Amino acid sequence: MQLLQIVWHIWARVNRLIRTALVWKNKPSGLKVLQFCDDYYMEIDNTVFDMSWIANCSFQELMRLFSWEGLSAEMEQMISTLSKLCLTEVEITFMTAQLSFQYAASRFPDTEICDRFQEILANDLHNYYTSQKVQSYAGRLAQMMKLNQGIQKSIRMVRDKVQVARMVDVFILDFSHPEIFVDTGCGA
Numbered sequence: 001m002q003l004l005q006i007v008w009h010i011w012a013r014v015n016r017l018i019r020t021a022l023v024w025k026n027k028p029s030g031l032k033v034l035q036f037c038d039d040y041y042m043e044i045d046n047t048v049f050d051m052s053w054i055a056n057c058s059f060q061e062l063m064r065l066f067s068w069e070g071l072s073a074e075m076e077q078m079i080s081t082l083s084k085l086c087l088t089e090v091e092i093t094f095m096t097a098q099l100s101f102q103y104a105a106s107r108f109p110d111t112e113i114c115d116r117f118q119e120i121l122a123n124d125l126h127n128y129y130t131s132q133k134v135q136s137y138a139g140r141l142a143q144m145m146k147l148n149q150g151i152q153k154s155i156r157m158v159r160d161k162v163q164v165a166r167m168v169d170v171f172i173l174d175f176s177h178p179e180i181f182v183d184t185g186c187g188a
Helices: 002-025 059-065 073-085 089-107 113-131 138-167 178-184
Strands: 033-037 040-043
Touching: 002 033, 002 073, 002 089, 002 138, 073 138, 089 113, 089 138
Parallel strands: none
Antiparallel strands: 033 040
């Protein structure tokens, strides 16, 4: 159960990035949108939320606290790279699963199952590339791993900022199971 609690939001995060990349591929130049949920997208530079139900401060103050003054250069680069890679469903699945198990292994270092799953994933991806006759996929795989490292870095940064915000009582929302939301930017 702990493994699922750690990785469930990673699946959603990767899916949002992939879907955002698809929109960016076909977007008008300069329009910065992110997938918010399902089929809803928001224009980053022109979006404001009423945060009074979740926080003791305004949307603008939360934006400054979390350094969300629009898209970071790193996030823009990740989305741009994703849109150029044109990942297959198998590659997206590999990327999501690999990131999930790698992240879970970092949270629970004494569990060997995550390492075993990553080994199986790597072998399956190699077999996929072999069956598809993809000759030199090392560069493509390196880009996918770099993207996963960027996603993991952003999760850790948000998590650290949320912990500080919780200590100074910025958030007024309580969760029945806060451990599930630790890495989403909402939990305790």
